Amino acid sequence: MKLKFHVEQMKEMVMARIICVANQKGGVGKTTTSVNLAAALANLDKKVLLVDMDPQGNASSGLGMKKHEFQDRTVYNLLIGEKSVEECRLQTSLPNLDIITATPDLVGAEIELVDAERREMRLKDALSTIKDEYHYILIDCPPSLGLITLNSLSAANTFLVPLQCEYFALEGLSQLLNTAGLIKKGLNTELKIEGIVLTMFDVRNNLSHQVVSEIQTHFSDKVFQAIIPRNVRLSEAPSYGQSIIQYDPKSIGAIRYMELAKELDDKVYGASEYSRLSEEPKLELERDANV
Numbered sequence: 086m087k088l089k090f091h092v093e094q095m096k097e098m099v100m101a102r103i104i105c106v107a108n109q110k111g112g113v114g115k116t117t118t119s120v121n122l123a124a125a126l127a128n129l130d131k132k133v134l135l136v137d138m139d140p141q142g143n144a145s146s147g148l149g150m151k152k153h154e155f156q157d158r159t160v161y162n163l164l165i166g167e168k169s170v171e172e173c174r175l176q177t178s179l180p181n182l183d184i185i186t187a188t189p190d191l192v193g194a195e196i197e198l199v200d201a202e203r204r205e206m207r208l209k210d211a212l213s214t215i216k217d218e219y220h221y222i223l224i225d226c227p228p229s230l231g232l233i234t235l236n237s238l239s240a241a242n243t244f245l246v247p248l249q250c251e252y253f254a255l256e257g258l259s260q261l262l263n264t265a266g267l268i269k270k271g272l273n274t275e276l277k278i279e280g281i282v283l284t285m286f287d288v289r290n291n292l293s294h295q296v297v298s299e300i301q302t303h304f305s306d307k308v309f310q311a312i313i314p315r316n317v318r319l320s321e322a323p324s325y326g327q328s329i330i331q332y333d334p335k336s337i338g339a340i341r342y343m344e345l346a347k348e349l350d351d352k353v354y355g356a357s358e359y360s361r362l363s364e365e366p367k368l369e370l371e372r373d374a375n376v
């Protein structure tokens with residue numbers, strides 16, 4: 086009885102895994118992965134918050150958020166301290182999934198915060214009051230390396246890298262790992278890599294196969310086993326304001342993102358649901374910085 090009580094008590098003690106979805110290359114599947122992984126985790130009954138940190142706001146529109154609903158309650162208003170995190174987080178049409186939206190205003194934050202106190206820690210500080218309400222907080226990063234990305238990587242426990250299965254994929258990756266190495270030395274000593282997700286895999290393209298095997302050889306257990314194929318349903322879903330889980334749950338894109346969510350969740354909260362707070366991702370950053 087006593088043990089049961091203890092276990093129940095521990096269950097309430099959720100502390101979000103904050104994962105920054107990052108790659109300095111554009112068009113590699115960061116937003117597609119952020120939106121659909123968030124939706125798939127929510128579908129596994131996890132409480133999820135998605136933070137759109139890209140001024141393009143594609144994650145926000147991709148989840149059907151309408152501009153008039155979140156006017157002046159975006160991540161920009163949050164970062165400059167105009168609004169509280171409670172005011173800025175909004176419900177999406179998916180149960181278990183909340184979002185903090187972005188608009189092109191966000192570009193202004195880079196400039197407005199130049200002289201601000203703890204300017205790289207704005208997001209981390211804002212999330213600190215609500216992080217225990219979620220299992221996961223996913224941050225969709227822009228491709229640039231400005232203050233917005235620094236805020237994202239400073240707030241995160243880990244970063245997850247979508248890597249397009251193409252010839253130059255590794256270029257962006259080594260750049261990102263160098264950046265993360267620097268952030269680990271300065272702003273966020275706890276930062277670790279969550280893993281690499283291979284995206285836009287084309288089964289008929291020999292190069293795709295070569296890239297996958299090269300990356301798996303280089304990064305072994307850091308590469309998620311779920312590989313996201315090129316799937317037209319994934320590119321259609323955002324124009325309907327829906328995640329792939331809602332738009333076409335039977336599509337191969339939906340199935341793979343569900344597998345990815347399961348794989349991540351097993352790794353983070355794993356077989357031992359109650360040891361999750363002490364679980365660290367196995368991946369070491371220092372080793373990667375030389376790649």
Ligand SMILES: Nc1ncnc2c1ncn2[C@@H]1O[C@H](COP(=O)(O)OP(=O)(O)O)[C@@H](O)[C@H]1O
Nearest residue numbers: 111112113114115116117285314315316319320
């Ligand atoms: N697995 C996929 N299959 C087909 N299209 C994809 C896939 N992943 C992303 N896309 C499309 O590729 C483009 C770039 O993806 P996006 O997720 O916006 O990249 P990023 O956020 O890294 O710039 C978008 O038009 C998106 O719909």
Ligand SMILES: [Mg+2]
Nearest residue numbers: 115116139143
């Ligand atoms: Mg994007």
